Amino acid sequence: MLYTLAQRGNFFTTWIALTVLAFVMMMAMSGTLFYFYYARPTFETWQKKSNPNFPAPTLVRREVLQMLKGIYTATLCPALALHLVNAGWSKAYGGLGGRSVGYLIFTFFVVWIGSDFYEFAYHRIGHTFPFWWKQHKGHHVFYNPSPFAVIADDHVDQFIRSAPLLLIPLLMPVNMDLLFFTYGAFFYGYGVYLHWGYELSWPGAHHPWINTAFQHYVHHAKSTLNKPMHTGFFFKLWDQIAGSLYKEGPETCICAGCSTARGERSREAFDAVVKPDYSVLLKPSFWLTGQEVAGERVASGANAK
Ligand SMILES: [Zn+2]
Ligand SMILES: [Zn+2]
Ligand SMILES: [Zn+2]
Numbered sequence: 322m323l324y325t326l327a328q329r330g331n332f333f334t335t336w337i338a339l340t341v342l343a344f345v346m347m348m349a350m351s352g353t354l355f356y357f358y359y360a361r362p363t364f365e366t367w368q369k370k371s372n373p374n375f376p377a378p379t380l381v382r383r384e385v386l387q388m389l390k391g392i393y394t395a396t397l398c399p400a401l402a403l404h405l406v407n408a409g410w411s412k413a414y415g416g417l418g419g420r421s422v423g424y425l426i427f428t429f430f431v432v433w434i435g436s437d438f439y440e441f442a443y444h445r446i447g448h449t450f451p452f453w454w455k456q457h458k459g460h461h462v463f464y465n466p467s468p469f470a471v472i473a474d475d476h477v478d479q480f481i482r483s484a485p486l487l488l489i490p491l492l493m494p495v496n497m498d499l500l501f502f503t504y505g506a507f508f509y510g511y512g513v514y515l516h517w518g519y520e521l522s523w524p525g526a527h528h529p530w531i532n533t534a535f536q537h538y539v540h541h542a543k544s545t546l547n548k549p550m551h552t553g554f555f556f557k558l559w560d561q562i563a564g565s566l567y568k569e570g571p572e573t574c575i576c577a578g579c580s581t582a583r584g585e586r587s588r589e590a591f592d593a594v595v596k597p598d599y600s601v602l603l604k605p606s607f608w609l610t611g612q613e614v615a616g617e618r619v620a621s622g623a624n625a626k
Contacts, residue, residue, distance in 0.1 A: 323497045324415025327403035335403055339396035343505050347392065350506075350513045351468040355381075358519055359467055360599045368586045369519045369577050371526075371538040372465045373594055378601050379611055380462075384469040385602075387459065391472030394479040398487035399501050405491070413490040413497045420494065428495050432503050433555075436485050441552055441559040443481055448549035456481075458546075466541050471512035511555060519577075526576035532557050535576045539567045542575075 327335045358366060405411035447457030459475040486504055489495050515537035520526045526535035536551040544550040550567055553560045560566050571579050580586055601607045
């Protein structure tokens with residue numbers, strides 16, 4: 322599908338088409354979770370929320386604007402991969418490209434595991450070298466992120482994160498639909514879960530080998546320059562090897578499960594939490610100015626932590 326699209330157009334039409342496709346997919350995934358868990362929270366769901374507070378609408382606006390930057394940057398690499406085919410550089414193909422279904426499955430696993438290590442390693446560099454932290458720290462403005470923060474990154478940072486979408490087709494024959502949707506739906510989908518801010522009973526916050534939404538919440542809340550912590554994506558393995566795990570016991574652990582067990586998630590505590598009025602996000606004037614219209618309540622979304 323994408324391969325045929327690229328053959329019919331030029332680099333810019335492909336780039337624009339991929340950007341629109343990614344935008345629609347990503348807004349649908351992030352927006353759905355945001356609606357149910359941020360705009361319409363209940364006491365029961367809140368007991369599973371890692372950070373008891375909700376981000377202010379101005380911060381959510383900033384996440385979405387930065388996400389747009391992330392989207393048009395991330396689609397540059399697959400657009401390039403599709404247009405380097407005719408020059409003989411890229412091994413991107415459409416359909417089965419004369420290969421078996423087994424090869425498709427094989428490439429999916431190569432892409433999945435290879436990218437997981439790549440994303441861990443590059444992310445860790447962003448937390449260990451001052452130059453790379455400068456590229457990455459825009460993502461850490463959101464210390465209590467919402468599902469819109471997945472690719473709320475600056476240009477250089479997002480370009481390198483999405484570079485496998487160009488590097489993989491240069492290295493090995495790969496079906497471009499498989500590659501694009503593995504990144505756009507499978508990885509982005511897991512990224513939405515990681516930035517959800519809520520914990521599931523499975524995989525729980527203390528799962529031995531899966532990097533869960535709680536680990537990524539801790540990453541946003543505590544990890545900074547020279548303090549890499551859970552820079553991994555799907556698997557904990559890389560952080561286990563590098564020794565960058567969050568390891569608090571039940572008395573001090575900040576996960577929702579441990580907080581609830583210590584009695585910190587009572588009905589009174591929920592009632593005291595500010596629930597911002599996110600309906601301003603539906604007003605064009607808010608997007609243009611970042612200001613709520615005079616006379617409306619300014620939702621502070623007080624973010625202690
Ligand atoms: Zn980070
Ligand atoms: Zn993040
Ligand atoms: Zn815990």
